[in-house]
Structures are given as structure tokens and as C-alpha cells.
Amino acid sequence: MNEDNVNRDNVPGCCNTGLESESEPELKFKFESEFEPKIVGFLCNWCSYAGADKAGGSQKSYPPNVNVIKVMCSGRVDPQFVLKAYAAGADGVLILACHPGDCHYKEGNYRALQRHRMLLRMLNQLGIGSERCRFDYVSAGEGDRFVKILTEMVDTIRTLGPINRPGLNNIDEYSSEKRSENGYSIIGS
């Protein structure tokens, strides 16, 4: 990862702890009662997406806060997708993969794990906080596990509250269409 590519001036939240609300319990309570977390879940096609379908097939209710985006492999999850999700308004991101050794593409889940580890360090530096990005494994048969992980994630984000994001959307300058126009990336992998 080449951190020099990150223009810190244009990445709001960078010098912001993002945790100010925790020192004000009343405010936090207010957040908890009204706040509906928005979470993006990147699910691999073969295991975790099938696990989510399994939960559906057995009609297990869970909080509706996770918006699922299917990718063929968790290894396809570019760390920039995760940043993009925060920029576009997500309060949390879930990356779900096949269990170690079960990856349909042999080792994509290991790559995803490596990138997630790297991303967590960066999320702390950005003031977003590593708790807002969870990587986990769900197999095609683990509907219950999918529901458990998802529910825990919603609870975690509900407790953390929304991301302190004054002007965070500026990060858009570094991704999406702008990225291809500018021809550079904010993170290498």
C-alpha cells in the first residue's frame, strides 16, 4: 500500500477521531434510539451469498440494514469498494467469504483476508474506525451463522453511531468515475 497517494487534506475525518460522541453519553443514547445503520455487505457468489439464501430459505428474520452486493469471489473486493461504501453513506461494511480452504477459486478468501487486515489499519488512520469493517466466513450451509454475524454487525454499528463525516463525500474525488478520469488510485493493493 502506498500511503503517499492519500492526500490527507482531502480526506476528511482523517484528523477526526470520530469517537467524540462516546464522551457524551446522552448524545450517544439519542443516536442509538433513532439511528438506523446503513451497511453494505460484499458476499461471494459461492459460499456466503448461498449462506444468505439459506437463511432466506429457512425464513429467519434479521435486521434489514445490510445491502448485499454480490461478487464472484471475496478476492474481488477491492479495498476501494469499502472506502467507496463509506463515502456513499454506509456506516459499516461486511465482507463475507468462504471458509479457509473452501474458496471456490482456491485462495481468493486469503487475499480478501490480507486486504482486510491492511484496510483496518487504514480505517483507523482515517478516523473511520476498524470496527466498521468486518471480515468473516460463511459457508453455503450456514444460514444461522449468516444471521448471527449480520445481527452482531448491525448491533455494533448501532452502538458506534453514524460516521462523523463532515464533508466526507469529498472522497468521491478519488473514486468512481473521477478515478478513471484522473487515472490514479488512492490505494494500491
Place this chain on the structure above:
Amino acid sequence: MKIGVYFCNCGTNISDKVDSGQVGQKIEGIENVSYFKTLELMCSEEGKEFLHNDLIGEKPDRVVFAACSPREHENTFMRILSGADMNPYLMQMVNIREQVAWVTEDKDKATAKAANFIKGAIKRVSFHKPLEKKSIEMSPDVLIIGAGPAGLKAALTIAETGRKVTLVEKRPVVGGQPVLYEDVFPNLECAPCMLEPMLNEILHGEHAENIEILTMSEVIDLSGFYGNFIAKIRKSPRFVDKEQCIGCGECIGVCPVAVKNEFNNGLDDRKAISLSFAGGLPNVPFIDMKACLRAKVAAPSAEVAATPAENEDCRLCDQSCPLGEGIIKFDDEEEVIEKHMGAIIVAVGASLYDAGLIPGLGYGKIPDVYTAFEFERLLSSSGPTGGELKTRSGSTPESIAIIHCVGSLDSNHKEYCSGICCQYAFKFNLMIEHKLHDARVHHLYKELVYPGKEEYLLYKRAKENPNASFTRYSSIDTIGINSEDGRVRVKNTESGKEALIADMVVLCPAMVPTKGSGKLGELLDTTNDMFGFFEELHGRLDSARSKVRGIYLAGTCQSPMNIQQAITQGMAAAGYVLAGLVEGKKLDVEPITAAVDEDRCAGCRICMTVCPYKAIGFDMEKQKASVNEVLCLGCGTCVAACPAGAMSSNHFTNDAIYAEIEGVLA
């Protein structure tokens, strides 16, 4: 751009929780959305017919189907698009049944979530590009490396369908390891009798013309990929005309040179011109030019001392040939041939763990300590003693110790059970009993295994041998073998018991990959498992496939196994070939692959290191990566890894995924 959205109520499965009217309102006004239509049951015959006609009437540029899981009906709707003259990749399915309606209690929340999902799909689908399945020509021919039971069975199965097979075998004979055995477990069937019909079928049967057997040959190079491999094969000279020789053996008797016979594990000598062993097929001798008197002059090397002049034109074998001149070809030369084929089956077999690595066992130092392979030859009627059990000094053994689990189940050696050693050890027990009625047979083992429907009976019979004893040891390091007064002393240092006195000791070492299999794996670009065996694609689902598309595995090169399993795996590998590589059919190439933007590629090759399929090559001239669309399976790991953004993933482009992220959060 005109986007059409179809919403399926799925009976009441979706409409119970998600209100299509409200969803319609929520997405109203989104750019490019031209219409929103609700159907009762989209996958029903009426539903499909409606969609077909509606797509033809509306002519949308992109379509979104909000319905069940794409895992259920994505292909159905892709076919409907194709039927309506649209590219099937120009649609996106939204899973509002399994992932919304069935899992959300509150109706309003379910409706809102469904709307988010649909917004994501609408945003995404505008980035979809029409993709075409490509097809390429492929060769239906097959290369099989290794002519043991697994390779032979595969060759025969494929040849029976009229397909061409090239069978490459390193040795001068076919049949693999079991043709060297007298009997095989579990029912002590005569091994040559068991294999001979298959060997004859291969050599002279109805489909023999479809099988080209290249003995004394090795694959030395491979290029290409599934459907279009090109292999270079080195044929070592045999110096005897394989087609004309009748195998009478006259030439062998007259040869003046004797060398150690590797087919009998060096337990006796053979001539410089020799058959591998009696009954070895093809029944044609070969000349070992390293040993032949002529070669010593013809090809002088540092190792070969100057030879007396009278030997330089030794033609005794040639002169003895009843067919006359020309059968023995002293001028036969090494040849490298090229073969084009669509698939490869690797069946190179295994060998035994080097018992010399466990010094306490005395292997290689004490003459009457043998490996199981050597003992098989001593039992064989085509072996060095003609099947008579004798010690090196020529006496009949009174007591034989069989050490199981040599180098197996041991973290210092091989941490697995080969699964076959107990069976052949019990077989040895019975064969010893048959040959020498009174000889004692001592089994020393760490574990005994006899899985399967016939295997236990063999163990039971071995147990019933009144002269047999079974003793368990905990570690091979506790076994000390020494020679004493011409006999062998086997002492278990853990036990207080007296040492066993034996005349012969048979070691049953772990099965390990053959020496050359690492090198072969390198040139085939296959992977090895932690033990060095050829690694299968999946241990249970796909053990006959390697991780390289179009290269299949059969027999003990993949894992220790018995003959039955090897033959079955040979059939499995043949099945993969016949099912996937159909004559006259082209190879479909899925369009969801990675692609390189050469202008952006800096040639760093990170993509190559993360690709699990070796699907990314490197153009040395341009210094750019290139994707092989046949090998790429579209996982997208390289796309996420490319630091320059030069890799993209068809159908899962960054643009499409960014748009979907924006859409679901809007």
C-alpha cells in the same frame, strides 16, 4: 438508455412483505428507468411468455428483474433475454425473496430494503456490456503419462470411444508396478494374469490402433492450455525394432555383458541387451547402451574406461537374431517428437520412502533387510530366485520379520498412512506360509488398518497363520535391527522382551511421490500437495483433476492408493476427458474473465502472483500482462490486486460495482 424493471410477486412469497406499488413509487424518476411492471409469477410459463413478448415490444437497453435469488433463476432470465434477441448479460437480477421478503418481519422495512436493492441494480445495469461466449477449436486427442494400471485403464477407456491416445512410459515395459508382483491383495490373485488381458487389449486389441505407446520416453516440455496442448516427448533409442522383433530372446543369451538388474531391484544381473523381466510387455528387448561394449567405444565418456579393441565391433546379438539383420539397430537414435492434444492424464505412480533414512533399520547395510518392492520380486516366479524364498547366503529362512509403518504416521518422516502396506504385509504372511510351511512370520506394526469389504478377511487369514505373531511398537526409532551370527536381530528397545531372531526382514515403507514427479509437475505447471504428490483440485469432489484445466490425475501420483482405487481414478480421469473434450465440439469460453488495459499496465506482474489458475501470462516484448481467457475463471482477485487499475473484470467492473454501492445507499 432505456431500462425496464420487472417485479415478481412470486405468488405471495414476495408480495406478502414487499409492496410493489410502493417500490414503483420509490424508484420513480430514477434516470433511464422507462417502466416498472409487476408480474405474479415470472418463472411460470405465462410469465416467461409475457417477458419474451414484452421485451420484444419494449426493446429496453437494460433489464432489471426483482425476484428470487439469481442462484435460482438467473439462467432462466438470461435465456429469455437471448430469446428476445438481447444480449443475456444486459440484465441484473435482484434477490428480493431470499434476502428481503423471507427475512424481514416489518412490511415497510422490507419494501424499503427491496427498493434499495433495486436501485443498486438499476445503477449497476447501465454499466453492463454485451458479452459473448467465445468458442475455440480443440484437439480431442489425449496424452497419458505413465503406463501403470491407472494410465492403462484411462488409455483403454478413451481409445474404446475411437479417440487417439498417446501413452508415454519411461520404462521399456508397460504395466507399472503390479506387473512385477506375483500375487495381489486382498485375494491373492495372480497379478500378471490379472493385468495381462488389459495389456493385450492395449497392445493388440480392437482399439489398439488408437493407442500409440511410446516406451522409454519422457515428456520434456509442455505449452498451450486446455484443448490445445503441445507436448515435446523424448524417445530414447531401444536399438531393437519394436515392430519386427518377435521376442524370442536369442540375442539375450549370447550377450557377454552382465549388469545389475534394476527390475529385480539389483538382486540379480541382466545382460546389456535384455527383456525387463519374463513376460514383460511389449515383448521386445532393449539395449542398455551404457553397458553395451559397442557404445563404450562409440560414445566415449569420462566414466567409461578405454575398452579393448576386440570389443568395439561386438555384434553377437545382431548375429544371433533368427530374423536376420536389421532387427537390432545399433544406429537407433534419440528422437524428440511433438504431439498436439486437448487433455493430459498424469499417472506416473509412486515409489517407496527411502528406508535408509531410518538408520536403525539397517537397510542397505544388512543384506537380508529388504523393502517391500524387493520382497515382491523375491516372491515372484519371474524374479531373481524364480520365486524361491532364500536369504542372500542361499539358505531357506526359518523366520521372517515384517516391519509395518516404516516412515509412516511419523512427524519425523511422513505424516500419513499409505493404506496399502498392511494389506500387502498380510499377503506376504500368507505367501510365506504357502512357500515355507513352518517359517515364523513376525509382524511389527504401529497401527493395523484393513478398511473395505474384503480387506478384513485377509487380515483374519494372516492372524490364523499358526506361525504368525503380531507385536505393536510405538515409534520406528525404538526398532533396532542388527546382524548377528549370519542372522538378523530385531529388538524393540521399549519392550523388556528378548530380541526377535529372523533370517529376513521386510520393511513396508510409506508410499511417496516418484523421484521425477516434482520435475514433471514443474513442466506441466501443476501444483504439489504438502507431501509432494500431484495436488488434486478438490480432495473429495475432484480428486482426479489437477488445478490446471485439462490436466487430470490418476493413481498413486495423486495419493497413496491400491490398484482398485488407481483403476477407478483412471476411469474417472477418462470420464472427465470424454465429457469435457468432445470430438467436433468447440470449447466454450465463459466471458466473465479478467481483461488487461495495456495502456495502464506497468508490467509489475502482481496479477500473476495472485492468480490461482496461472491464467495470466506476460508478454516479454510489450512488458505487459495478458489474460488467457480459457484458463481465467473470473474470480477477479487480480483486478483487486492491480495497483495501476489496469485489470478489469468483465461484468464485475469497478464502475458497475461502484454504481451498485451508490445505488443501494442512495
